[in-house]
Amino acid sequence: MDFVSTRIITGDVARLVDFYERATGVRADWSTEDFAELRTAGATLAIGSTRTVALFAPGCARPADNSTVIIEFLVADVDGVYRNLADVVADFVTEPTTMPWGNRSLLLRDPDGNLVNFFTPVTPAAIEKFAR
Numbered sequence: 001m002d003f004v005s006t007r008i009i010t011g012d013v014a015r016l017v018d019f020y021e022r023a024t025g026v027r028a029d030w031s032t033e034d035f036a037e038l039r040t041a042g043a044t045l046a047i048g049s050t051r052t053v054a055l056f057a058p059g060c061a062r063p064a065d066n067s068t069v070i071i072e073f074l075v076a077d078v079d080g081v082y083r084n085l086a087d088v089v090a091d092f093v094t095e096p097t098t099m100p101w102g103n104r105s106l107l108l109r110d111p112d113g114n115l116v117n118f119f120t121p122v123t124p125a126a127i128e129k130f131a132r
């Protein structure tokens with residue numbers, strides 16, 4: 001088995017794609033106006049419109065209704081991400097902070113309210129853990 005993707009359902013695909021393109025520097029691949037993917041070396045972030053939900057099971061997913069999942073991105077410079085997003089993010093949960101486990105983390109909410117963590121390993125143990 002290989003974990004390959006996380007999908008966010010949204011009422012505004014273009015707005016969310018714009019946000020994640022800016023946040024990650026990755027350009028989205030659009031399949032239709034209702035579905036786009038941002039592919040990185042490790043996984044894909046898929047963004048689908050509410051219209052795609054009925055293809056699975058009507059009502060099985062609701063946009064802007066997540067309060068348990070954190071989407072995480074390993075980045076080279078978390079402070080740079082913070083500066084890049086300072087004028088577009090309405091809710092920084094935690095500004096760049098070095099965590100006890102060795103990552104410098106930035107926790108924010110995307111335009112739909114989903115929690116997103118951008119982090120950079122900064123201690124030798126954390127750097128070794130995420131070495132590629």
